[in-house]
Amino acid sequence: MSTQQIRFFHRGELVEVSGAQPTRTVLEWLREDARCTGTKEGCNEGDCGACTVVIGELPEHTDAPGTSVRGLSLRTVNACIQFLPTLHGKALFTVEDLKGTPSAGLHPAQQAMVECHGSQCGFCTPGFMMSLWSTYEHHAACGTRPSRQQLADDLAGNLCRCTGYRPILDAGQRMFELPATRLDTAPVIDALRSIDRSDTFSRPGFHAPRSLAALATLREQLPAARLLAGSTDVGLWVNKQFKELGEIIYVGDVDELKGVEERDGELYLGAGASLESTWRALAARWPELTDVWLRFASPPIRHAGTMGGNVANGSPIGDAPPVLMSLDAQIELRRGERVRRMPLADFYVDYMKNRLEPGEFVQGLAVPPMAARRQVRAYKISKRFDSDISAVCAGLSIELDGDTVKQVRLAYGGMAAIVKRAPQAEAAVQGQPWTQATVDAAKAALARDFTPLTDMRASAAYRLQVALNLLQRFWLETRRTNPLPIQATSVWSVMPHDVTEGA
Numbered sequence: 001m002s003t004q005q006i007r008f009f010h011r012g013e014l015v016e017v018s019g020a021q022p023t024r025t026v027l028e029w030l031r032e033d034a035r036c037t038g039t040k041e042g043c044n045e046g047d048c049g050a051c052t053v054v055i056g057e058l059p060e061h062t063d064a065p066g067t068s069v070r071g072l073s074l075r076t077v078n079a080c081i082q083f084l085p086t087l088h089g090k091a092l093f094t095v096e097d098l099k100g101t102p103s104a105g106l107h108p109a110q111q112a113m114v115e116c117h118g119s120q121c122g123f124c125t126p127g128f129m130m131s132l133w134s135t136y137e138h139h140a141a142c143g144t145r146p147s148r149q150q151l152a153d154d155l156a157g158n159l160c161r162c163t164g165y166r167p168i169l170d171a172g173q174r175m176f177e178l179p180a181t182r183l184d185t186a187p188v189i190d191a192l193r194s195i196d197r198s199d200t201f202s203r204p205g206f207h208a209p210r211s212l213a214a215l216a217t218l219r220e221q222l223p224a225a226r227l228l229a230g231s232t233d234v235g236l237w238v239n240k241q242f243k244e245l246g247e248i249i250y251v252g253d254v255d256e257l258k259g260v261e262e263r264d265g266e267l268y269l270g271a272g273a274s275l276e277s278t279w280r281a282l283a284a285r286w287p288e289l290t291d292v293w294l295r296f297a298s299p300p301i302r303h304a305g306t307m308g309g310n311v312a313n314g315s316p317i318g319d320a321p322p323v324l325m326s327l328d329a330q331i332e333l334r335r336g337e338r339v340r341r342m343p344l345a346d347f348y349v350d351y352m353k354n355r356l357e358p359g360e361f362v363q364g365l366a367v368p369p370m371a372a373r374r375q376v377r378a379y380k381i382s383k384r385f386d387s388d389i390s391a392v393c394a395g396l397s398i399e400l401d402g403d404t405v406k407q408v409r410l411a412y413g414g415m416a417a418i419v420k421r422a423p424q425a426e427a428a429v430q431g432q433p434w435t436q437a438t439v440d441a442a443k444a445a446l447a448r449d450f451t452p453l454t455d456m457r458a459s460a461a462y463r464l465q466v467a468l469n470l471l472q473r474f475w476l477e478t479r480r481t482n483p484l485p486i487q488a489t490s491v492w493s494v495m496p497h498d499v500t501e502g503a
Helices: 026-033 106-113 125-142 148-153 168-178 186-193 212-221 236-239 274-283 287-295 299-304 305-313 319-326 369-374 424-429 436-449 459-478
Strands: 005-011 013-017 052-057 072-078 091-093 201-203 205-210 227-230 248-250 260-263 268-270 330-335 340-341 348-350 360-369 373-383 393-402 406-411
Touching: 005 186, 052 125, 052 186, 052 348, 072 299, 091 186, 106 125, 106 168, 125 148, 125 168, 148 168, 212 287, 212 330, 212 360, 260 274, 260 459, 268 274, 268 305, 274 299, 274 305, 287 373, 305 319, 305 360, 319 373, 319 393, 319 406, 373 459, 393 459, 406 424, 406 436, 424 436, 436 459
Parallel strands: 005 091, 205 248, 227 248
Antiparallel strands: 005 013, 052 072, 052 091, 201 205, 260 268, 268 360, 330 340, 330 360, 373 393, 393 406
């Protein structure tokens, strides 16, 4: 293991950085060292999108090679929560890269924003530009144009409090009508291929193994080290809580952890696979999960964050665990050469506590073939529709034999110290006819399964009422006679008229 400089492509050339602290952010380096001040600091926690940049990687080192732009995979991320050493071997694009030579003029995305009056104070504009640029490159590469809704989805991680979103969406459509300007990926690819990726990248306090075996060995040697994946949560520990992380093991360079594939009928999700690719795979099997996929944080967070990290984090308001529990997913754990599995529903012990042993890490998640026979729903309830943390998230699945419930799983986040299933409500439904009377019995049992808390997002009474309402909605959508069509879930679609506290 050798100590190396951080090498990445930026502003047309390879950059080498030495001496940077392991937790120095990309945003800090851009503004303070590179003097590229177009990228702004807004919330400093990955919410507002003012610091959005684009990361480029060789497709063989990402989990979404199908999104490559002429041999280069591009994804938006939040610079404020990405640590600088994680850039090693990658390319960094900022708003300064959009405008070429003086004679070239503005990029179509920039020109469209001017023509459509999409900027007022301008603070959020550079982040919007990078999201629009990424959308422009991806659609131009395949000769398509995004719909207005697709543009809105792509911009869900960029917030504006001056202009409103209509003129920005207008600009997103207008940019495809202007003379094309494309990224020349050839010099970027050549530069990235010149960076050695054959060994563990190591710096004082930061280690990035490049193979699963190397990760397992390093984790055994440093069981107290902090595992780092997408930094979408750990980054906030540093920025907001000023935590010292100690030794860091970065898993983002382990390509073997990024697989999303079918294995003997089960859907296997590598722990290092991005939230975007794993949710895409889940929604491909169960299209009813598309809504919760698109509302899971923002595109930059989904591009950086991993499903393994989200599950291992163990937040009681995490959106992925309820859905995975409803599918009877198993979590795969590794320590050295030993690999073991357990039901995800058994993984969490108490608030932010799980069954990981010293030196062990999450290797993957597996959804069994039997789950394919179930009707599945996921409902996310939050104050803001896009890019917000849930007050309640429900993952519900059912398999019917005629009108009789053959199998049922009811899992909730936001209702307890951990995400967990509702055993008494499930027992009230199992083997019973799927009728309103059965649902009423399940509601009564559900009130005994959970004792939710009141906090800044919702009151205990609101959470319980919403959980009951979601169970009712689940029945309405899955009953055999006249099921209701699936609709996008907002807080208003389930809020009872007599419960307004915490809305």
